[in-house]
Amino acid sequence: MNDILTGMIEAVRLILTLDPTLIEISLRSLQVTVSATVIASLIGLPLGAWLAINRFRARRFVIACLNALMGLPPVVVGLVVYVLLSRSGPLGVLGLLFTTSAMIIAQVIIITPIIASISHQAIRELWADYHDLLISLNTTRWQRIKALLWDGRRALLTASLAGFGRAIGEVGAIMIVGGNIDNATRVLTTAIALETGKGNFALALALGFILIALAISVNFALHLLSKTERSSLW
């Protein structure tokens, strides 16, 4: 209990004094996670919409796989990305291991199935509502996907935020592919793991509180910008 209180006080102190190390790793956390979320959303949202409106033989299998992949173990993803990006791996020539790019790649792999799966569910319901209208209006497949993504944007924001939430708290994969290198690939979660290992619980907790505050702030800001929860809007 004492550690938690000390952690809170330390968190406030770090924020009020604008601790340069804290700012650096917080910004890096945001950079990695926001980049991964944007890339995963660009893949996952259209994929979810495409799956919702298309009928094909292996559709059920693909959806089941996507749902199963939501629970991908980050450590395994980290390991696979590590092997792919290591010097002797097929993508070693790119020299991405132990960079923020490698961390983004790992996070994209982890969160794309989450975003695609949640968006598929949301778009499927919207497609049931819009089906006859969009067919009647003689829309192309791409026009249907665009309409569904636009009109379902508030539900899809939730899908992207779920991906963001998973990514910002992720530590296993980015620890492996990023290496937790000071001033290069250290982010809030890997810093927490490091401080915990050193027995520096108060600082680890302080970083944890800041991480939670950061996640809440981003969620709140996006909801504010997209004007959700207004009575006249879906």
Add this chain to the structure above:
Amino acid sequence: MVAPILPLRAENIRVARGGKTLLGPLSLEIGGEGVTIVLGPNGSGKTTLLRALHGLERLREGAVRWAVPEPEARSQQAFVFQAPILMRRSVVDSIAYPLLLDGLRRGEARDRAADAAEAVGLGDRLALQAMNLSGGEKQKLAIARALVRRPQILFLDEPCANLDGRATRDIEAILAKVREQGTRIVMSTHNVGQARRMADEAVFLFDGRMIDGGKASDFFDNPQTPEARAHLQGDLLP
């Protein structure tokens, strides 16, 4: 200049689902101008007929033919559903949507949508979310959205079902104007009074088959089948 898509010919069309025939075999020609009213009791196939003519139903047999190739005819038709399908957009953006599909710029599409909204009495509702409209206004929105592309033929599936007398009168007035402007109207209704007020031609369906119909005055004054006679008199049909 867009080529006329009418006459529309349904040739021995049959629609079936789960092994059960819902409509047909049925042949029908719709041409010229005016209003064709599709009448019949519940489950007689009114909605299925309109959907089949518009291309929303897969035909088991037969074909629907237009005066022009089918893809060309598609863009000249519009459909108003019994329960209006509302997009999650404002009134003006909902009406503008079909124009955006045609490649119009957003500003121009919204201007034309505003005119279409004005024509159906929604001129003061442009910024409102579609879901916040009343029942009658929702149906007016659906009609404005259907008309904004200036289709040659407009299908309406019981557009006044669940509406009160005032909203029904408004919609009939809108459709009368649409008819005057030369748009061919094919509409199903339960309301015999409305059918009498609006129809130039009538089609009477019973158990998925067209068993009566023709010129409106002839049909309403002298129906040829006991089922149609009973329906027009408000009697219960077996």
